[in-house]
Amino acid sequence: MYDPTVARLTYRALLGRRRALILGALPLLLIAISVVVRGLAGADDQTASDLLGGLALATMVPIIGVIAGTGAIGPEIDDGSVVYLLAKPVKRPTIIFTKLIVAIAVTMVFSALPTLIAGFILNGNGQQIAVAYTVAALVASIAYAAMFLLLGTVSRHAVVFGLVYALVWEALFGSLVSGARTLSVQQWSLAVAHKVAGGDLVTSDVGLPTATVLLVVVTVLATWYAGQKLRTLTLAGEE
Amino acid sequence: MAVEQPVRTPVAPSGDQTRIHNIGYRTYDGPRLGRTYATRSLYSQSLRGAYGLGRSVKSKVLPMLLFVVMCVPAAIMVAVAVATKAKDLPVDYTRYAILMQAVISLYVASQAPQSVSRDLRFKTVPLYFSRPIETADYVRAKYAALASALFVLTAAPLLVLYIGALLAKLDFADQTKGFAQGLVSVTLLSLLFAGIGLVIASVTPRRGFGIAAVIAVMTISYGAVSTLQAIAEAQNSTGAIPWIGLFSPVTLIDGVQSAFLGATSAFPGAVGPTNGEGVVYVLVVLGLIAASYGLLLRRYRKVGL
Numbered sequence: 001m002y003d004p005t006v007a008r009l010t011y012r013a014l015l016g017r018r019r020a021l022i023l024g025a026l027p028l029l030l031i032a033i034s035v036v037v038r039g040l041a042g043a044d045d046q047t048a049s050d051l052l053g054g055l056a057l058a059t060m061v062p063i064i065g066v067i068a069g070t071g072a073i074g075p076e077i078d079d080g081s082v083v084y085l086l087a088k089p090v091k092r093p094t095i096i097f098t099k100l101i102v103a104i105a106v107t108m109v110f111s112a113l114p115t116l117i118a119g120f121i122l123n124g125n126g127q128q129i130a131v132a133y134t135v136a137a138l139v140a141s142i143a144y145a146a147m148f149l150l151l152g153t154v155s156r157h158a159v160v161f162g163l164v165y166a167l168v169w170e171a172l173f174g175s176l177v178s179g180a181r182t183l184s185v186q187q188w189s190l191a192v193a194h195k196v197a198g199g200d201l202v203t204s205d206v207g208l209p210t211a212t213v214l215l216v217v218v219t220v221l222a223t224w225y226a227g228q229k230l231r232t233l234t235l236a237g238e239e
Numbered sequence: 240m241a242v243e244q245p246v247r248t249p250v251a252p253s254g255d256q257t258r259i260h261n262i263g264y265r266t267y268d269g270p271r272l273g274r275t276y277a278t279r280s281l282y283s284q285s286l287r288g289a290y291g292l293g294r295s296v297k298s299k300v301l302p303m304l305l306f307v308v309m310c311v312p313a314a315i316m317v318a319v320a321v322a323t324k325a326k327d328l329p330v331d332y333t334r335y336a337i338l339m340q341a342v343i344s345l346y347v348a349s350q351a352p353q354s355v356s357r358d359l360r361f362k363t364v365p366l367y368f369s370r371p372i373e374t375a376d377y378v379r380a381k382y383a384a385l386a387s388a389l390f391v392l393t394a395a396p397l398l399v400l401y402i403g404a405l406l407a408k409l410d411f412a413d414q415t416k417g418f419a420q421g422l423v424s425v426t427l428l429s430l431l432f433a434g435i436g437l438v439i440a441s442v443t444p445r446r447g448f449g450i451a452a453v454i455a456v457m458t459i460s461y462g463a464v465s466t467l468q469a470i471a472e473a474q475n476s477t478g479a480i481p482w483i484g485l486f487s488p489v490t491l492i493d494g495v496q497s498a499f500l501g502a503t504s505a506f507p508g509a510v511g512p513t514n515g516e517g518v519v520y521v522l523v524v525l526g527l528i529a530a531s532y533g534l535l536l537r538r539y540r541k542v543g544l
Contacts, residue, residue, distance in 0.1 A: 033467065037470055047473070054466055055463060059462045078447070160345070160450060
């Protein structure tokens, strides 16, 4: 199910040349902000929770997820070089699965790891906040990568639709309509984080069982459907 | 005009057989429309392209959708104001763009790469420069087109609000003043956002990557700034709030309009910049606009040639 060559090519497409630097800028910014906040405000659990929840989990993880998830397959479909990959005797679900693993790994490294570091800088993992948000970021990485990889195979405008989901649906509608929060990867991962932290600092609108089921279902379904989609892929010309 | 070709009488093959045939190519001697015309065409094509006009149906969907999403809340507010006979609109003209900043950022992120990245990727930039236009004309046309598209996007809902306010018989002088202030603010916003978006998009030939980079700059900087401001307010260091606001495009516009255009600031605790700090805001905004224009010129001086 895992093809090392496909994985190597995907890593190079995602991180090759200067792209790793650009991807690395976001986590560095998060860590820099944490240092500033720690200097300004000292160690404070509420501040740490706000910063990690508002900046790291709500904006950084989805954006890195969009870049890694759609970037793993989108450009190849876009410029048509995916036919050389599809022409090889590799099963298409295998290609998707491998790309998913790579996208998950990249998202985790560039979002969950900085979250952990930032958490430790902010309050030294007081009340398990750093670990809780890191777990949330890890869980969210998996779901986001799977969802956005599917988007990459479905649409040429995958990045925009991914961002619309992450920013408009989760952030805007999520804050206005509470029902929208039930259908949000962010809230599902917060439910897991709530379980880890235990306290009242990390809260979610979704119960843990619902969240886990939805996370698993979304990830599996998205991966399966992306594999199906790749089997019947038609290459369209540039619009 | 056609020059009669002298009919060559077949002569007996003697000596050199090679000759250059005049096959009747003619030089163009009609009017030449020149540099200004080419620049204007590029501008109008880019502006139409920013809303998907003259492109495929698929590429019309997103810009039109975002345009509708921008205008619908304004229409709803107007409807509410008319129905309830309110004394004032529920939202200030200047506040509207700040509220809808996610939509505006998405629009810039999707249309700036559309405007420049594809020219880079398909290497059509040298073709433009084989026409009479210069680097500066290309940059000006693209910049003006995206800024105009953004202005249309941000000013249309203000117009809806204004017309609605007049229909609801609100105070004419008051509403006109607010509307004018709103227009000044969205003009600045359009120029600033278009500049930032184009600079980022012109670096990468990959459309997808450009979109993500633009949105990352817009939203992450806003997220970071507003988090820091909230913390500064919690720490009672309200003096720092306006200075932090200098680091993200949205808060820059917010600061300018709350200092000079009579808007209430969206900063935490509504601590807008004072007039002195407002001058710094204006200078930074104008500096950023000039800097992005300069960077674009530098970028296109060498590209594709």
